[in-house]
Amino acid sequence: MKISIAQVAVASALHIGISHGAPSQSNDASLALNTPGDIKSAAKIIANSTMAHYDGDKPGKTPGIVDGSSSADPAYSTLFWPAILNYWHYTGDTTYNDALMKSILTRRGPNNDFWPPNFTLNFANTQVASWAHVAMAAAEYKFPDPPRDQPQWIQLANNVFNNLTGLWGSSDECGGGLRMSQDQRLEDYHWKISDTNGRLFNLAARLGRYTGNQTYVDWAEKVWTWMDKVKFITADGDVVSGANIKRSPDCSKPSSSTYSGDNAVLAAGAAVMYNLTNGDTKWKTRLSTVLDAGITKFFPSETGVLTEMCQSDKSCNLPQYWGKTISIPFYAATVKMAPFTGDKLMPLIKKSAEDIAGRCFDNKGYCPPWVTGPHRVGSFATENDVAGLGAVSALLVDDAPAPVTKKEGGTSNLGGGNGKSKSDGGKDSGASTRNVSKWAVLLVAASAGLGYFL
Numbered sequence: 229m230k231i232s233i234a235q236v237a238v239a240s241a242l243h244i245g246i247s248h249g250a251p252s253q254s255n256d257a258s259l260a261l262n263t264p265g266d267i268k269s270a271a272k273i274i275a276n277s278t279m280a281h282y283d284g285d286k287p288g289k290t291p292g293i294v295d296g297s298s299s300a301d302p303a304y305s306t307l308f309w310p311a312i313l314n315y316w317h318y319t320g321d322t323t324y325n326d327a328l329m330k331s332i333l334t335r336r337g338p339n340n341d342f343w344p345p346n347f348t349l350n351f352a353n354t355q356v357a358s359w360a361h362v363a364m365a366a367a368e369y370k371f372p373d374p375p376r377d378q379p380q381w382i383q384l385a386n387n388v389f390n391n392l393t394g395l396w397g398s399s400d401e402c403g404g405g406l407r408m409s410q411d412q413r414l415e416d417y418h419w420k421i422s423d424t425n426g427r428l429f430n431l432a433a434r435l436g437r438y439t440g441n442q443t444y445v446d447w448a449e450k451v452w453t454w455m456d457k458v459k460f461i462t463a464d465g466d467v468v469s470g471a472n473i474k475r476s477p478d479c480s481k482p483s484s485s486t487y488s489g490d491n492a493v494l495a496a497g498a499a500v501m502y503n504l505t506n507g508d509t510k511w512k513t514r515l516s517t518v519l520d521a522g523i524t525k526f527f528p529s530e531t532g533v534l535t536e537m538c539q540s541d542k543s544c545n546l547p548q549y550w551g552k553t554i555s556i557p558f559y560a561a562t563v564k565m566a567p568f569t570g571d572k573l574m575p576l577i578k579k580s581a582e583d584i585a586g587r588c589f590d591n592k593g594y595c596p597p598w599v600t601g602p603h604r605v606g607s608f609a610t611e612n613d614v615a616g617l618g619a620v621s622a623l624l625v626d627d628a629p630a631p632v633t634k635k636e637g638g639t640s641n642l643g644g645g646n647g648k649s650k651s652d653g654g655k656d657s658g659a660s661t662r663n664v665s666k667w668a669v670l671l672v673a674a675s676a677g678l679g680y681f682l
Contacts, residue, residue, distance in 0.1 A: 261582055261623055268319045270585050271620045275315050277594045278613040279324055282308070284331065292331035294610060305335070306358035307553050308610065311618045313362060314557055317369040318624035325372065332362055333378055340379040341387040352409040352416050353392060357427035360388035364434050367640035368631030382438065382640040389435055392428050393447060402471070402479035404454045420479060421470030422460045422490040425451055430497035437504040438633050439642060448501060452494075452514070458482065465521030467491045488536060489551045491522035492558035499565035515566060523572060526555070532579035534619075546611075552598055553615040556580055560622035564630055574626075581619040588616045 261267050284291045294305045309331055312324050337344045342359035363384040365371075374380060379387075397405045397420070406424045409416035429451040436444035455461045458479040460468055467490040471482040498515035505511055528535055534555055538544035556577055563570045563577075588595035595616035597609070632638040 261578070261585060261620065264624060264627060267620060267623045268321075270588075271315060271319055271617060271624075272321060274585070274588055274595065274613060274617045274620060275312070275321070275324065277588075278308075278311065278610070278617050279327070280594075281610040281613065282327065285327060291334040293335075303352070303355045304550055304611070305331075306355045306362070307550050308614055309362050310358075310365065310557065311553065311614045311621070313365055313369065313371065315617055315621045316371070317365075318621045318628050329372065329374070332359075332366065332384075333374055335359060336379060336384055339387070340384055341391050342384070343391075352414075352424070353395065353406055354408060354421070354424040354427060356388055357392060357424065357431060360385045360431050361427065363388075364431060364438075365631075367438060367638060368434065369629075370632055370637070370639060373639055380640050380642070382435075382634075382638075382642050385431065385435060386642055389428075389431055389444070389447075392431075400477075402458055402473060402477070404450075405458065405479070407473075408470075418472055418474045419470055420458075420473055422455065422467050423469070423487075423493070425455055425460070426467070426490055426493040426497070429455070430493050430500070433497045433500040433504070434631075437500050437631075438638060440633070440635065445501075445504070448497065452498075455494075461494070461518065462521075465517035465519075466525070467494055467518060467522075486525060486537060487548070487551055488522065488526040488534060488555040489558070491518060491526065492555040492562070495519045495522060495569075496558040496561040496565070499562040499569065503565040512566075512568075515562075515569070519562065519569060519572070523576065527576045527580075531583075532576050533583045534576070534580040549597065549609075549611045550614075553611055553618055556615075556619040556622050560625040561631075564625055564628070570626075577619070577622055577625075581623050584616045584619050588613075 261270060282294050283289050284293050292305055292309070294308045309328060312328050316322060316325060316328070335344060336342055336359075342356050342363075363381045367381040367385065371381070392406060395406055395410065397403075397407070402420060405420040406428060407417055408419040408421050408424050411417055429448050432444045432448040432451065435441070436448060452461070455467075458471070459482055460470065460479075462468065466486055469483045469485040469487060469490065471479040473479065475481065495515060495518050498511055498518060502508065502511040502515055526534055526536070534552065536544060536548055536552060538548050559573050560577060563573050584595060584598050587598075595612040597612050598615050634640075
């Protein structure tokens with residue numbers, strides 16, 4: 229049956245539920261999301277539920293950190309705020325802009341590079357890159373600029389770019405590539421993964437498009453070429469999760485695990501390269517190859533709904549729950565930069581959004597899990613609402629303004645900054661080595677594959 233937005237609004241107002249049965253992809257209820265008004269109304273309800281998980285603006289809490297039961301690791305906050313930023317960009321609703329602005333600027337750290345010293349052991353290069361993506365999107369979307377005495381969005385993104393490229397691996401470490409972590413005390417340090425390197429590629433491409441600076445474009449090409457050389461991108465377009473360089477010093481034995489977020493981040497970056505090169509055949513081919521592989525693997529033909537490989541045996545872990553929050557938003561960004569992909573992607577985005585939205589109103593608009601596995605921490609956890617908000621908001625991508633460049637109305641300026649390229653193996657917080665991150669624990673536990681390390 230189809231559920232109308234009016235029914236959803238009434239159910240939410242009365243604090244009653246709309247029954248959808250168990251949270252599986254075979255539920256018999258779906259939400260009608262046929263008009264921009266429908267989509268904005270649904271997104272507003274889910275946005276309110278999503279922000280209910282955030283208490284960083286309360287006394288004794290840390291601004292920018294989503295400290296819910298499923299999200300105590302600050303790494304997850306890097307996936308929370310992009311959904312809020314996209315929600316503003318797609319709907320125009322400014323309700324949460326002040327919280328978003330404060331969160332980004334608070335988390336920037338003393339060097340304006342998103343490395344707050346008190347979270348060093350809980351962070352990896354991937355999370356730093358994720359914060360840079362938030363700043364980059366703020367510049368591209370013309371989110372209100374920070375006060376003049378604060379670092380500007382594009383400056384923050386550039387500082388992270390400088391730091392990460394300064395950590396690029398030497399010739400005896402798989403011929404290049406970023407490690408997952410800078411901290412040698414963590415198991416993460418011995419991994420080079422597609423998520424980390426894909427985010428650097430994506431960031432470099434977007435900086436190149438925004439600024440027109442060829443250095444960024446060259447780095448995007450360099451990262452893609454390296455990932456192709458070490459077979460993190462296979463000839464068939466699969467994006468495998470990565471390699472442990474203790475076991476495979478040349479990265480010749482990468483994991484065979486694949487995740488939709490890795491595919492989506494690379495596709496979105498390739499779409500930016502296609503756009504800034506005015507439709508270059510090389511980038512169209514690269515984009516199409518990766519995208520076609522992702523569609524085949526993650527959107528089953530019988531449903532058309534985004535599905536992770538781990539869902540087949542209900543083995544998804546918590547990072548994989550969070551991983552699904554980024555896939556639809558990055559696929560939507562792909563459509564915006566490379567419109568030829570829209571015929572393939574938009575029907576899948578719509579089916580996926582309707583699937584998750586149809587589950588989100590049993591509890592006043594809070595969303596149940598979109599994946600299944602033993603690590604689920606709550607029926608209505610933060611990551612579920614973030615996934616729902618990202619997917620529903622993405623339906624408005626066609627009508628949303630395209631990401632700007634500096635020449636096309638961008639207001640964020642690249643100041644002098646104080647980002648530093650780091651080549652000393654990372655920062656040392658002086659904390660005990662017993663305070664290892666959750667990522668390392670999950671990495672060791674997932675001996676058959678990486679899982680999602682975002």
